[in-house]
Amino acid sequence: PYAPIAQMIRAALEAHPDLALPAPVLADLAIISPHLRTQLQDLPSIQPLDPQAEKQRLFESVTAMCMALTDKTPLMLILDDAHWADGATLALLRHLARRLRQSRALVVAAYREIARQTPYALHIGITEAGTLRSGSIRNAVGIGLLLTEGIGETIRVSLSADPKEE
Numbered sequence: 693p694y695a696p697i698a699q700m701i702r703a704a705l706e707a708h709p710d711l712a713l714p715a716p717v718l719a720d721l722a723i724i725s726p727h728l729r730t731q732l733q734d735l736p737s738i739q740p741l742d743p744q745a746e747k748q749r750l751f752e753s754v755t756a757m758c759m760a761l762t763d764k765t766p767l768m769l770i771l772d773d774a775h776w777a778d779g780a781t782l783a784l785l786r787h788l789a790r791r792l793r794q795s796r797a798l799v800v801a802a803y804r805e806i807a808r809q810t811p812y813a814l815h816i817g818i819t820e821a822g823t824l825r826s827g828s829i830r831n832a833v834g835i836g837l838l839l840t841e842g843i844g845e846t847i848r849v850s851l852s853a854d855p856k857e858e
Contacts, residue, residue, distance in 0.1 A: 693778045693780035694778075695778075695781070696777060697725075697754065697784055698724050698725040704761055705728070711761065713760060715735060717756050717757065718735055719738050720738065721753055722735055723738070751788075754788065755791045758795075759795060761797075762797050766797070767795075767797040768833070769788065770801075771785060771799075771801045771802070773803070774802060782801070785799055785801055796826075800834045
């Protein structure tokens with residue numbers, strides 16, 4: 693599980709080697725991206741928890757890394773061909789989309805192959821994209837990526853701003 697997330701972690705830490713993350717967060721990230729164990733020899737051992745608590749800790753560690761990245765630069769996470777992703781990866785992406793919605797991050801999951809193979813009209817939407825200004829930008833970028841490839845017939849914009857603003 694988490695193969696696309698492992699690629700993202702590796703790319704992010706290679707691009708930002710100065711990213712200041714606590715050792716326990718790095719130890720959790722090494723669960724998803726084992727190459728970190730070879731690069732960072734002194735990672736602490738992880739205290740075992742029940743499976744649900746371990747999953748939550750892991751998700752929060754990935755969130756912490758993403759938040760640290762958004763302090764440096766805007767962040768866009770794109771999972772292409774999401775129909776091939778495992779359930780754990782999709783759950784983590786949903787978690788990130790919720791937790792990062794007030795930050796300078798955008799999470800996009802695209803089902804491009806299904807879009808090309810189905811005769812049905814596809815609806816494109818980004819849920820809880822953010823405030824009126826940041827959410828509008830996120831919607832334009834995320835939906836624009838798909839529309840430029842001819843994917844999608846209808847569009848939905850959903851912000852997490854005051855309903856009167858939306």
